[in-house]
Amino acid sequence: MSNTVPEGAYPLMDKALQNGPLNCVICGVGGQGNVLASRLIADMLLAKNEHVKTAETIGMAQRGGSVMSHVRGGHPQSPLVPRGTANVMIAFEPGEAVRCIDFLAPDGLIVVNTRATQSPSAALERSSYDGTDALAWLEELPTATVLKVDGDAICKQVGSPRVLNIVLLAAAVKTGAIGCTREALEDAIRGRVKERFHAMNLKAIDLVFGA
Amino acid sequence: MTIHLYMGNEAIGMGAVHAGVRFVAGYPGTPSTEVLETVAKANDGSIHVEWSTNEKAALEAAIGASWSGARALVTMKQVGLNVASDPLMTLSYIGVKAGLVLVVADDPGPISSQTEQDTRSFGKFSKVPVLDPSSSGECYGMIQDAFEISEKYSTPVILRPTTRICHACGTVKTRGGIADCAPAEAFKHADVDENDPSWDEGRTKPEGFVRDTLRWVVFPRTSYENHGKVERRATQMAEDFAESYHPNRIEMSGKRRAYNDPSWQNLGKASDAASFGVACGGISYHYVREALERLGADVPIMKVSTPYPFPVKMAQSFLNMCDEILVVEELDPVIERELVSLCGQDYLKRTIHGKLDGTLPYAGEQSVENVTKVLAGLLGIPAEQAAFTSAGDLATAPKPAIPARPPVLCAGCPHRASFYAVKKAVGKRPAVFCGDIGCYTLGNAAPLDMVDTCVCMGADITIAQGIKTVDPEKIVFSFIGDSTFFASGITGVINAVYNRHDIIICVLDNSTTAMTGMQPHPGTGHTMMGVDGSAVSIPAIFDALGVDNVTVNPLDAEAAQAAVRDAIEKTGVRAIIFKSPCVNISKPLHPPVVINQETCIGCHKCIDQIGCPGIIIRDGRVEIDETLCFGCQLCRSICPTGAIEKGEE
Numbered sequence: 041m042s043n044t045v046p047e048g049a050y051p052l053m054d055k056a057l058q059n060g061p062l063n064c065v066i067c068g069v070g071g072q073g074n075v076l077a078s079r080l081i082a083d084m085l086l087a088k089n090e091h092v093k094t095a096e097t098i099g100m101a102q103r104g105g106s107v108m109s110h111v112r113g114g115h116p117q118s119p120l121v122p123r124g125t126a127n128v129m130i131a132f133e134p135g136e137a138v139r140c141i142d143f144l145a146p147d148g149l150i151v152v153n154t155r156a157t158q159s160p161s162a163a164l165e166r167s168s169y170d171g172t173d174a175l176a177w178l179e180e181l182p183t184a185t186v187l188k189v190d191g192d193a194i195c196k197q198v199g200s201p202r203v204l205n206i207v208l209l210a211a212a213v214k215t216g217a218i219g220c221t222r223e224a225l226e227d228a229i230r231g232r233v234k235e236r237f238h239a240m241n242l243k244a245i246d247l248v249f250g251a
Numbered sequence: 252m253t254i255h256l257y258m259g260n261e262a263i264g265m266g267a268v269h270a271g272v273r274f275v276a277g278y279p280g281t282p283s284t285e286v287l288e289t290v291a292k293a294n295d296g297s298i299h300v301e302w303s304t305n306e307k308a309a310l311e312a313a314i315g316a317s318w319s320g321a322r323a324l325v326t327m328k329q330v331g332l333n334v335a336s337d338p339l340m341t342l343s344y345i346g347v348k349a350g351l352v353l354v355v356a357d358d359p360g361p362i363s364s365q366t367e368q369d370t371r372s373f374g375k376f377s378k379v380p381v382l383d384p385s386s387s388g389e390c391y392g393m394i395q396d397a398f399e400i401s402e403k404y405s406t407p408v409i410l411r412p413t414t415r416i417c418h419a420c421g422t423v424k425t426r427g428g429i430a431d432c433a434p435a436e437a438f439k440h441a442d443v444d445e446n447d448p449s450w451d452e453g454r455t456k457p458e459g460f461v462r463d464t465l466r467w468v469v470f471p472r473t474s475y476e477n478h479g480k481v482e483r484r485a486t487q488m489a490e491d492f493a494e495s496y497h498p499n500r501i502e503m504s505g506k507r508r509a510y511n512d513p514s515w516q517n518l519g520k521a522s523d524a525a526s527f528g529v530a531c532g533g534i535s536y537h538y539v540r541e542a543l544e545r546l547g548a549d550v551p552i553m554k555v556s557t558p559y560p561f562p563v564k565m566a567q568s569f570l571n572m573c574d575e576i577l578v579v580e581e582l583d584p585v586i587e588r589e590l591v592s593l594c595g596q597d598y599l600k601r602t603i604h605g606k607l608d609g610t611l612p613y614a615g616e617q618s619v620e621n622v623t624k625v626l627a628g629l630l631g632i633p634a635e636q637a638a639f640t641s642a643g644d645l646a647t648a649p650k651p652a653i654p655a656r657p658p659v660l661c662a663g664c665p666h667r668a669s670f671y672a673v674k675k676a677v678g679k680r681p682a683v684f685c686g687d688i689g690c691y692t693l694g695n696a697a698p699l700d701m702v703d704t705c706v707c708m709g710a711d712i713t714i715a716q717g718i719k720t721v722d723p724e725k726i727v728f729s730f731i732g733d734s735t736f737f738a739s740g741i742t743g744v745i746n747a748v749y750n751r752h753d754i755i756i757c758v759l760d761n762s763t764t765a766m767t768g769m770q771p772h773p774g775t776g777h778t779m780m781g782v783d784g785s786a787v788s789i790p791a792i793f794d795a796l797g798v799d800n801v802t803v804n805p806l807d808a809e810a811a812q813a814a815v816r817d818a819i820e821k822t823g824v825r826a827i828i829f830k831s832p833c834v835n836i837s838k839p840l841h842p843p844v845v846i847n848q849e850t851c852i853g854c855h856k857c858i859d860q861i862g863c864p865g866i867i868i869r870d871g872r873v874e875i876d877e878t879l880c881f882g883c884q885l886c887r888s889i890c891p892t893g894a895i896e897k898g899e900e
Contacts, residue, residue: 079420082420086422092420093421094419096418096420104658104864106656116541117538117540118541123620123641124644141641142643143641146642159655161654162654163868164859166868169652177651184642
């Protein structure tokens, strides 16, 4: 599915940059690498001399709970993305995209991992949640664009579930929606991630870009 | 000058290093923890950095450092200040020698705290000045200002960021990054005359403690005198903060000026817009600015960065400018009450909106959304302009059901095994489970449901004593983590021994302070100076107090349950130490377990009894999430058919 990421199809963020702050939200489950993804976007924007603000979930809410990061470029005042103003949403699993949908601008882009993350409370209720309904609902949104990414397939190819954040981020970059290049993402990784993890993260980017 | 992306807490830590701090102590607590960790990372060995046993110990140690001539920083969350309040109240009277700053992080929401208490109010109560930063950039500057203010007025100073400041990143201009910030260089603070030889010597080599009993020993007579001085000091600071502390300001049309700038004269009369204004501070300042930008409205804003002592003259100037004022702030209506009080004092007839008149809610955070809505209403702007329409609002189908996802104990967490052992051993006998602050508070969730009370650090042990005394028919357990035990549990144990109470204390020892992000504590022996000291033994403490105690590995389900059954048979104060390291500081003991689908009868006992996130239902079958399973084997002791098998090593 990675090869279906359309290159440069959604230059939303660039447009947003000219019209005010550009906004991105990243949603998922604590422990999936949400904070790193948000810092990498911030680093890429910073490298473009943008003023950046981010806000992340740190502390008690991290432990397997729903988490969300906000990244804003341009000249943001609040570190939090207001309701209905996110140009891009990166979702680590379909249900969390639905939970955070009120942050997305009507014409926003959702980059969503297709595999659902189970929850212990769902198991207790015998729920057979698998994300199918959530994905279908997202695709039916009349004004938003949905880009489904089979992140797990790429993670398996790389050999680590830890690169899911980079896979989704690379997909968002490839669309043009972040307004940053693949090289900028690679630089950001080199600048922030420990060296021994560079190779696997760069490989994930290769696989997303089909190189 | 370098530009960095810093979290508010990192900016505070770096600012403190650049201000030449020499002694840093604190106790971990969200959202304050990263301040001390930032200093520790930047430390070249010339700064003493420590996680103290609790906030009171941290502040008292810092007082000693300040009185010996070294700039000192103390970090904690808001409820930590309750613990440190005893020394703070008196320190306010006695004062400091070298600068002493407390970073006390408030948590509107609250997002990870017991209370929505407001440290600005604590500042007023203790007569200690409070600086309220609104961004990472202000964090970096204000922590340095705080040391200057502390020394200038001989008072401790509180820097009070909130969660959205502490844990938000922003671009900060600093004099260097963590890597290139050697404290020796950092001592050359911008405001200091480096050519004055006495300065450098004074900073790099603290003078040491100089005896002065009239100054450092508190007596009722000196306190009477100091009380007067403290009040005069507050009045002087209020004037100085209004006159010359630039983060305090009135601004309009993007122009920021001091309140007494002549160009503000007659502003209220010259412009209709100026008859309405907004007063705010902290993160709310940015919410207000964004809301006004969104509405295209231009009204004067008063930003209060020193909520105590309140910059009265600036506020009087603002009240003269505006007939109607909206006050936007989180937690207590501190600024609002000051304005209402000034209106009374100065016989001014003004309309003040905020929490007191119900315009804004008391509880929870402010937001761009709610500030925009309230401002639109007050300014007569159509509601459509204040709408935040989202992609979800335009959906044609109803939202699908998605699973609730509250925070849970991690897969493989030894606390789950400890709770399960107690639950199984107690069975149907009536019992009470007193809980405490830490990851293990999450033991309250289904299916464990093992936390009946939770108040504050250490309270599990003492509340248990009260319950057992009044309700003797029940077995009363108390659960406390290792770091919490050191922070404030030991006093309660001594109370139990002395007063002959009858409780079972369960120490959940995972060898770290897990909830706040794996900080070391006295039981680990690791220090923030990189030196491994002497680890304090919890069993030895119990032995010394004459408390019957046993240490058991909770992941050994049989032994753990036997230890609990044993304790139930006894009376008096007895303790079980459940010892097994946090999964975040250890490697998996075994590979993930495997479910044999042939022998699994789908009874779901594994799910219903321990609620581990590693056990999931997929396509109607019970499966193991291999990315989460830690191989702890607890679920294997539950499966009635032995269908959960050990993974291949």
